[in-house]
Each structure stands twice: as structure tokens, then as C-alpha cells.
Amino acid sequence: MAKESTTIDVGEPSTVTKSSSHVVVDEKKKGFVAAAAGGGYKRGLAIFDFLLRLAAIGITIGASSVMFTAEETLPFFTQFLQFQAGYDDFPTFQFFVISIAIVASYLVLSLPFSIVSIVRPLAVAPRLILLISDTVILTLTSAAAAAAAAIVYLAHNGNANTNWLPICQQFGDFCQATSTAVVAASISVVFFILLIVISAVALKRH
Amino acid sequence: MAKESTTIDVGEPSTVTKSSSHVVVDEKKKGFVAAAAGGGYKRGLAIFDFLLRLAAIGITIGASSVMFTAEETLPFFTQFLQFQAGYDDFPTFQFFVISIAIVASYLVLSLPFSIVSIVRPLAVAPRLILLISDTVILTLTSAAAAAAAAIVYLAHNGNANTNWLPICQQFGDFCQATSTAVVAASISVVFFILLIVISAVALKRH
Numbered sequence: 001m002a003k004e005s006t007t008i009d010v011g012e013p014s015t016v017t018k019s020s021s022h023v024v025v026d027e028k029k030k031g032f033v034a035a036a037a038g039g040g041y042k043r044g045l046a047i048f049d050f051l052l053r054l055a056a057i058g059i060t061i062g063a064s065s066v067m068f069t070a071e072e073t074l075p076f077f078t079q080f081l082q083f084q085a086g087y088d089d090f091p092t093f094q095f096f097v098i099s100i101a102i103v104a105s106y107l108v109l110s111l112p113f114s115i116v117s118i119v120r121p122l123a124v125a126p127r128l129i130l131l132i133s134d135t136v137i138l139t140l141t142s143a144a145a146a147a148a149a150a151i152v153y154l155a156h157n158g159n160a161n162t163n164w165l166p167i168c169q170q171f172g173d174f175c176q177a178t179s180t181a182v183v184a185a186s187i188s189v190v191f192f193i194l195l196i197v198i199s200a201v202a203l204k205r206h
Numbered sequence: 207m208a209k210e211s212t213t214i215d216v217g218e219p220s221t222v223t224k225s226s227s228h229v230v231v232d233e234k235k236k237g238f239v240a241a242a243a244g245g246g247y248k249r250g251l252a253i254f255d256f257l258l259r260l261a262a263i264g265i266t267i268g269a270s271s272v273m274f275t276a277e278e279t280l281p282f283f284t285q286f287l288q289f290q291a292g293y294d295d296f297p298t299f300q301f302f303v304i305s306i307a308i309v310a311s312y313l314v315l316s317l318p319f320s321i322v323s324i325v326r327p328l329a330v331a332p333r334l335i336l337l338i339s340d341t342v343i344l345t346l347t348s349a350a351a352a353a354a355a356a357i358v359y360l361a362h363n364g365n366a367n368t369n370w371l372p373i374c375q376q377f378g379d380f381c382q383a384t385s386t387a388v389v390a391a392s393i394s395v396v397f398f399i400l401l402i403v404i405s406a407v408a409l410k411r412h
Contacts, residue, residue, distance in 0.1 A: 024217075068219045074315035085368075088366065089365070092359070109314065125412075127299075128406055131402075132403055132406060136357075138341070139348045139395060141353070142345045142349045142352070144351070144352070145349070146349035146352040146353040150298045150353035150357055151360075154357075155368075157297075159295070159296065161296075162370075164298075165370075191340060193262035193341055196341045196402075200405075200409060203409045203410050204330050204333075204334055
């Protein structure tokens with residue numbers, strides 16, 4: 001009797017411990033599976049983020065260099081004057097070249113943070129840093145694109161009320177190049193909005 | 207002996223259960239306290255968000271109406287011509303008035319979402335909606351401000367290379383009003399950046 005009771009003694013707690021440890025393992029497994037699923041989905045977002053950044057680097061370098069090299073010299077000139085138009089004749093276009101070059105450099109510098117997000121998809125800090133700095137740079141990009149667009153519009157259409165004459169009839173190639181640069185910068189604005197949306201979705205809790 | 211062994215039998219599992227249930231309660235308490243602390247801190251962010259939106263509504267309505275009412279008629283005129291400048295003489299300023307009015311309406315419509323964030327500080331959906339729509343509206347605001355700034359700069363300084371003469375010597379009050387509107391819109395851009403940072407911080411996991 002005494003022996004039987006001792007076997008029961010040993011038996012009961014051991015099964016209890018077993019079952020409870022089973023539960024703990026199951027919970028851990030569930031947690032691990034959930035983290036892995038969340039991690040995989042967030043890693044996909046991070047890879048998309050990285051590819052978008054690569055595309056944005058290409059577009060911003062293109063926009064900045066097209067605007068930088070936009071220059072046209074008319075084939076006729078007087079003794080004192082040569083008719084020439086370049087990006088440095090317009091302060092707004094200078095602002096555009098400098099701003100979009102800054103944006104391109106920022107994008108290159110942001111690549112390591114994007115890589116960290118791919119390696120550690122659940123890390124919060126790189127995501128938050130990217131989201132906030134992307135927002136500031138988005139403002140700079142859209143400001144540069146809009147300011148240049150206002151001047152390009154004026155160059156195309158002029159303004160009769162203030163007697164500002166259009167110059168695109170004379171400097172057609174120059175206007176073409178600046179318009180292209182503005183369109184490219186506008187596309188990079190869309191890319192930045194997508195990047196911010198990706199960061200926001202990746203930041204949110206499950 | 208048999209009775210003693212049964213008492214031990216009952217005793218051991220009961221203490222195990224008690225201690226484990228204590229642990230569970232403690233864990234739950236900890237979780238509750240953490241959620242409450244996170245909720246309080248996020249409620250503070252949500253209230254700041256709401257106040258920022260109220261301030262931004264005031265500033266954007268001010269900017270839009272200052273630009274809308276900017277008009278100046280010079281005190282001399284010829285038989286056929288009266289010298290007058292208004293916001294509708296410049297397509298860029300029309301764009302500014304419409305865009306900033308849209309921004310102000312958006313801000314009013316976003317107030318309910320901000321209130322939901324105050325009432326339920328841990329809800330993810332209203333935060334995410336606010337962050338994404340704020341980003342789009344930030345782009346619109348900064349584009350309108352930058353385009354108007356480019357034209358205001360031109361009105362002040364002109365451009366000798368394209369023979370666009372400054373008009374602010376004649377239309378001083380008009381230029382003053384448009385400059386004020388651009389400055390107000392730029393301040394609201396800063397407000398939007400703050401709003402996005404608040405939403406990002408509130409979205410992140412603890």
C-alpha cells in the first residue's frame with residue numbers, strides 16, 4: 001500500500017510537469033510560427049522597399065543630370081550678346097539640381113538601413129528612422145519638382161498679365177530637357193509615397 | 207499511512223496549481239500595466255495630434271484666404287487699360303488657392319479619426335489611415351507652397367536672362383500678401399511632418 005501510494009506520488013506530479021511543459025513548448029512553437037510568418041511578410045516588404053530605393057536612385061540621378069546638362073545656344077548672335085539658356089539662368093532650376101542631387105545622395109545613404117530591415121524584418125528602429133527621414137526628403141523632392149514645374153509652365157506659356165513672354169519658342173530643346181527633369185522628379189515623389197506607406201505597414205503591430 | 211499519503215497527494219498538485227496560477231495572474235497584471243502605460247503615452251500623442259490639426263486648419267484657411275483676397279489696383283489707368291493684379295492672373299496662385307483649400311477641408315475631415323485615436327489609443331487602423339493620407343496631403347501642400355514661392359521669387363526679383371521684369375515695385379501690397387500666404391503654407395508643411403512623425407511613433411510596437 002505504501003509502495004503503491006509512492007508510485008502514485010511520483011506518477012502524478014511527473015505527468016503534470018510533462019503536460020505543462022508540453023503546453024509551454026506549444027505556446028513557444030505558436031509564437032515562433034507567428035513571428036516567422038510576420039517576419040516573412042515584413043521581409044518581403046523590406047525587399048520591395050530596397051528595390052524601390054534602387055529605382056528612385058536611378059530616376060533622381062537622371063532628373064538631376066538632365067536638368068544640369070540642359071543648355072541651348074541659339075545659332076545666331078550679335079556682337080555683344082549670344083543667346084543662350086542654361087539651368088543656371090534660373091535660380092529655381094539651380095535649386096532643383098541641388099535638391100534632387102541631395103535626394104539621390106540620401107537614397108544611397110539609406111540603402112544600409114533598408115538592408116538591415118531585410119536582415120532583421122522585425123526591428124523597429126531602422127524602419128522608424130527610414131520613415132521619418134523619407135518624409136523630410138519627400139517634402140524636399142516635391143518642393144523642388146513643383147517649383148521647377150511652375151517655372152517650366154511659365155517658360156512654355158508665359159504670363160500676359162505681367163508681360164512675361166514664353167521662351168520655349170526660341171529655346172525648344174532647353175524646355176524639353178527641363179520638362180523631362182520635372183516629370184522624372186514627380187515620378188520619384190510617387191516612389192517616396194510608396195516607401196512611406198511600406199514603412200508604415202511594416203511598423204504596425206500584428 | 208494510506209491517509210497520510212493521500213494528503214500528500216492532494217497537497218502537492220494543489221501548491222503547484224496555486225503557484226502557477228499566481229504566475230499567470232502576475233503576467234496578466236504586468237501586461238495590463240504595460241498596456242495602460244502604452245495607452246496613456248499614446249493618448250498623449252493623439253491629443254497633441256488633434257491640437258496640431260486644429261492649428262493647421264487655422265493656418266491653411268488663413269493662407270488660402272490671404273492668397274484669394276490678394277488684389278491690388280494701381281491708382282492710375284489709361285483709357286483702355288487699368289493696372290490690376292490678382293491671384294487669378296497667375297495660374298500657379300490659382301493652384302495654390304485650390305490646393306490649400308483642399309488641404310484645409312481634408313484636415314477638418316481628419317478630425318474624427320484623430321478623436322478615435324484619442325478614445326482608443328491602441329487602435330492601429332485610424333493611425334495607419336491618418337499616416338498614409340497625411341503623406342499624400344503633405345505632398346500636395348509642399349508642392350503648392352513651392353510653386354507659389356517660385357512665382358513670388360520671380361515677382362520680387364524678375365529674371366534678367368529671360369527679360370521677365372519684377373512686378374513687386376508696382377504691386378507692393380499684392381506681393382506682400384502672396385509672400386505671407388506662402389510662408390503660412392510652409393509652416394503648415396512643418397505641421398504635417400510633425401503629424402506624420404507622431405503617427406509613426408504611435409504605430410510602432412513597444
